[in-house]
Amino acid sequence: MEGYAIELRNVTKTFGEVIANDNVNLTLKKGEILAILGENGSGKTTLMNMLSGIYFPDQGQILVNGQPVTIRSPRDSFDLGIGMIHQHFKLIPIFTATENIILGLKEQGRMNLAEKNREVEALAAQYGFELNPEQKIYDMTVSQKQTVEIMKVLYRGAEILILDEPTAVLTPQETEKLFDILRNMKKAGKSIIIITHKLNEVLEISDRVAVLRKGKDIGTVATKDATAQSLTEMMVGQKVELNIERDDPENQEERLEVKDISVYNREGVEVVKHVSFHAKSGEILGIAGVSGSGQKELLEAVSGLQNVANGTITYKDSSGTATVISNMNVETRRKKNVKLSFAFVPEDRLGMGLVGSMDLIDNMLLRSYNNGKGPVADRKAPKELAEQIVKELDVVTPSVHTPVRRLSGGNVQKVLVGREIAEHPEVLVVSYPVRGLDINSSYAIYNLLNEQKREGVAVICVIEDLDVLLELCDRILILHAGEVSGIVNARTVTKDELGLYMSGSRKDTEYYE
Amino acid sequence: MSNDMKHTGKEPFLRMKKRDNISRGKALGIRLLAILLALVVCSFVIIAVTGQNPLQVYAGIIDGAVGSSRRIWVTIRETAILLLVAVGLTPAFKMKFWNIGAEGQILMGGAASAALMIYLGDKVPNAVLLILILLGSALAGLLWGLIPAIFKAKYNTNETLVTLMLNYVAMQFITFLIVFWENPSGSNTVGIINAGSKAGWFPKMFGTDYFLNIVIVTVMTLGVYLYMKYSKQGYEISVVGESKSTAKYAGINVKKVIIRTMMVSGAICGLAGSVIVSGASHTISTSTAGGRGFTAIIIAWMSNFNPVAMLAVSLLLVFMQQGSIQIATQFGLNENASDIITGIILFFLIGCEFFIRYQLKVRKSGKEEA
Numbered sequence: 051m052e053g054y055a056i057e058l059r060n061v062t063k064t065f066g067e068v069i070a071n072d073n074v075n076l077t078l079k080k081g082e083i084l085a086i087l088g089e090n091g092s093g094k095t096t097l098m099n100m101l102s103g104i105y106f107p108d109q110g111q112i113l114v115n116g117q118p119v120t121i122r123s124p125r126d127s128f129d130l131g132i133g134m135i136h137q138h139f140k141l142i143p144i145f146t147a148t149e150n151i152i153l154g155l156k157e158q159g160r161m162n163l164a165e166k167n168r169e170v171e172a173l174a175a176q177y178g179f180e181l182n183p184e185q186k187i188y189d190m191t192v193s194q195k196q197t198v199e200i201m202k203v204l205y206r207g208a209e210i211l212i213l214d215e216p217t218a219v220l221t222p223q224e225t226e227k228l229f230d231i232l233r234n235m236k237k238a239g240k241s242i243i244i245i246t247h248k249l250n251e252v253l254e255i256s257d258r259v260a261v262l263r264k265g266k267d268i269g270t271v272a273t274k275d276a277t278a279q280s281l282t283e284m285m286v287g288q289k290v291e292l293n294i295e296r297d298d299p300e301n302q303e304e305r306l307e308v309k310d311i312s313v314y315n316r317e318g319v320e321v322v323k324h325v326s327f328h329a330k331s332g333e334i335l336g337i338a339g340v341s342g343s344g345q346k347e348l349l350e351a352v353s354g355l356q357n358v359a360n361g362t363i364t365y366k367d368s369s370g371t372a373t374v375i376s377n378m379n380v381e382t383r384r385k386k387n388v389k390l391s392f393a394f395v396p397e398d399r400l401g402m403g404l405v406g407s408m409d410l411i412d413n414m415l416l417r418s419y420n421n422g423k424g425p426v427a428d429r430k431a432p433k434e435l436a437e438q439i440v441k442e443l444d445v446v447t448p449s450v451h452t453p454v455r456r457l458s459g460g461n462v463q464k465v466l467v468g469r470e471i472a473e474h475p476e477v478l479v480v481s482y483p484v485r486g487l488d489i490n491s492s493y494a495i496y497n498l499l500n501e502q503k504r505e506g507v508a509v510i511c512v513i514e515d516l517d518v519l520l521e522l523c524d525r526i527l528i529l530h531a532g533e534v535s536g537i538v539n540a541r542t543v544t545k546d547e548l549g550l551y552m553s554g555s556r557k558d559t560e561y562y563e
Numbered sequence: 564m565s566n567d568m569k570h571t572g573k574e575p576f577l578r579m580k581k582r583d584n585i586s587r588g589k590a591l592g593i594r595l596l597a598i599l600l601a602l603v604v605c606s607f608v609i610i611a612v613t614g615q616n617p618l619q620v621y622a623g624i625i626d627g628a629v630g631s632s633r634r635i636w637v638t639i640r641e642t643a644i645l646l647l648v649a650v651g652l653t654p655a656f657k658m659k660f661w662n663i664g665a666e667g668q669i670l671m672g673g674a675a676s677a678a679l680m681i682y683l684g685d686k687v688p689n690a691v692l693l694i695l696i697l698l699g700s701a702l703a704g705l706l707w708g709l710i711p712a713i714f715k716a717k718y719n720t721n722e723t724l725v726t727l728m729l730n731y732v733a734m735q736f737i738t739f740l741i742v743f744w745e746n747p748s749g750s751n752t753v754g755i756i757n758a759g760s761k762a763g764w765f766p767k768m769f770g771t772d773y774f775l776n777i778v779i780v781t782v783m784t785l786g787v788y789l790y791m792k793y794s795k796q797g798y799e800i801s802v803v804g805e806s807k808s809t810a811k812y813a814g815i816n817v818k819k820v821i822i823r824t825m826m827v828s829g830a831i832c833g834l835a836g837s838v839i840v841s842g843a844s845h846t847i848s849t850s851t852a853g854g855r856g857f858t859a860i861i862i863a864w865m866s867n868f869n870p871v872a873m874l875a876v877s878l879l880l881v882f883m884q885q886g887s888i889q890i891a892t893q894f895g896l897n898e899n900a901s902d903i904i905t906g907i908i909l910f911f912l913i914g915c916e917f918f919i920r921y922q923l924k925v926r927k928s929g930k931e932e933a
Contacts, residue, residue: 379811380811381815402808404809408801412798
């Protein structure tokens with residue numbers, strides 16, 4: 051059957067003065083996979099939220115199956131056969147897969163769970179899902195949970211599926227499996243929209259690509275006519291050099307020795323299990339792993355924000371003095387002149403390193419407020435530092451008196467990383483430094499890290515994008531379920547091999563030094 | 564697929580839209596409009612309930628608040644006390660420590676003040692006694708603020724519950740003290756303390772009884788403002804208030820900051836107790852705090868901790884309160900009449916914040932009717 055499953059005509063949505071979607075025209079053909087590509091803040095999610103009834107467009111028209119419709123609530127959207135799979139799962143952990151799938155459905159009569167289990171199983175088999183209907187959610191891997199989410203909308207008879215960044219939490223192998231399922235669904239006549247910013251995936255899975263930039267639709271192209279370079283240019287609006295320089299490490303000295311450390315989280319679960327590694331000056335050590343494998347806790351332990359249950363962390367400065375810093379909190383470390391800086395960029399970006407409501411100067415003060423004698427905090431040096439960072443890192447801000455919450459993601463991250471670098475650390479720990487950044491800002495951050503490496507800093511970083519990790523780092527440590535499954539040479543390892551380490555199917559006992 | 568039914572419905576009639584920025588003038592305008600509207604609504608209420616001419620009632624309120632020099636001084640005195648409590652609450656609330664125990668801290672400060680007046684009056688020179696009263700009341704409030712802070716820092720208890728319960732403990736403590744301090748005996752009240760010698764009373768200076776009250780409040784207001792804005796400790800308070808994990812990240816000792824800040828906050832509220840007892844009522848009872856500890860919370864938050872705004876809001880509330888006493892006698896109304904008026908004004912003032920943050924969009928008419 052030809053025709054459009056969804057057609058958007060001149061849809062506009064504004065938030066205050068911010069135009070999230072500006073006259074967007076978009077079509078989804080029946081039985082195709084359409085990728086929506088765009089950088090963070092380009093309006094992808096807003097657009098999809100209008101289809102799923104979370105926002106209401108200011109202007110424009112939405113047509114489903116050729117009929118003009120008004121979607122005022124998620125319920126309306128659902129009645130139209132639109133199912134959205136969000137990035138964050140909405141499942142009840144103590145329920146089984148089937149129980150989650152049938153949750154909220156209103157049917158007459160007594161419920162027969164065994165029958166429902168069979169129905170779910172049959173549906174899973176139809177599309178090639180591997181799913182045990184009676185497995186509890188808390189026993190599932192991230193990929194299995196995602197399967198349940200997809201099954202949920204399929205079971206309700208959705209004809210149009212929207213997946214928001216579905217591969218962000220998957221290993222390369224799991225992604226492959228998901229793509230096979232999407233292809234099966236396409237064969238069964240479902241229309242699918244997949245939102246992503248990963249170019250390789252777009253090229254692999256989609257039939258057509260719609261590109262958004264700053265709220266405007268730049269155009270829709272057939273995937274077979276597109277290349278990574280051409281899509282990037284559409285996305286960014288200019289030519290972009292997609293290479294990261296990588297010098298060979300020089301004058302390597304050991305800076306940090308982590309020996310057999312374990313960390314327990316608040317619930318008392320061991321999330322980092324007997325991890326050992328070295329970090330050396332003049333190199334970038336990357337940390338890879340499926341999200342939630344203990345990366346966060348490991349870095350927090352290294353930075354003094356988490357208690358270490360056993361093992362030691364030893365910091366060796368350039369003059370050769372060794373200090374055991376495990377179980378020293380940030381306050382004591384600063385007193386002992388441990389030059390270990392850390393810049394964490396959590397999911398909500400502002401979470402830990404910066405205070406959103408404070409201006410740039412007060413955020414610089416976070417590191418230096420206790421300097422100097424007397425009860426009054428010195429704001430002069432921080433002001434100079436803020437001005438210097440704005441100038442050197444091209445931070446776009448009306449002034450240094452602007453609350454950082456008002457800055458865009460890229461600028462916020464530059465401020466954060468800039469401040470930590472200004473401390474002249476010997477070890478720099480960064481986590482997700484480019485999360486949510488556009489391509490140009492990401493490369494600016496990679497350059498900053500490379501510069502630190504050249505100056506002899508030992509850089510430890512967690513980056514989600516495996517392609518970047520392979521290009522940027524010297525060595526990569528892979529975590530699987532809190533354990534080190536390997537430390538490998540980033541120059542020789544392949545992405546598939548990383549996937550095997552990440553899923554735990556491969557584990558080394560000898561590490562690359 | 565059938566898509567009849569509700570999908571042909573229209574755009575929602577009213578939608579909220581977040582404002583980006585609003586000029587100060589416009590925000591002030593909205594607030595003034597809110598007060599005006601509140602007064603109009605009040606007029607209807609007054610006519611409906613009492614049948615009085617609302618304009619006369621308003622004139623009565625103004626007369627009651629500023630109608631004579633004595634009334635003006637009472638209004639100033641009460642404003643000063645309310646402002647002092649709001650100032651005292653500021654550091655705690657900036658730290659997002661929900662201190663609703665100012666009532667108890669005031670009572671304990673007042674009790675310390677009364678005890679010193681009773682036991683040391685005429686035994687030490689008045690100047691020394693006054694200094695002891697100020698220090699003693701601050702110390703009592705400090706200790707009363709310290710209790711919930713320690714529990715919070717050590718065991719992460721809910722400070723809202725602990726501070727609230729301590730209010731009742733303080734009230735019971737006062738009831739207990741009244742047994743000892745009863746004067747005349749059998750009256751079950753303390754009576755005016757040192758009515759003859761006036762020992763421990765704030766002295767009359769520059770022609771007013773309330774000079775010291777005003778000095779204390781002014782100094783504390785300025786002090787807290789400078790402390791919050793410029794000091795290292797003030798900075799720590801803001802960071803802890805915004806995010807405890809950021810504070811940890813910056814190497815701030817969160818427990819220490821919680822305890823220290825509540826000591827400051829409690830001490831200022833305790834000081835307010837002495838301003839009430841030594842500086843105004845010269846007696847003590849369970850109603851000495853009189854709900855000021857709660858009213859001050861509204862003042863602090865409505866003013867967004869801005870000292871000038873806190874002064875304005877305190878003045879507005881006291882103005883209405885004093886006016887109510889007047890209209891109660893003049894028109895034979897119950898004193899609650901003014902509580903109703905104050906309530907309506909507060910309702911509008913707090914409600915108008917919504918219009919300062921959001922804009923309402925009405926559906927454009929006539930488009931795409933099915």
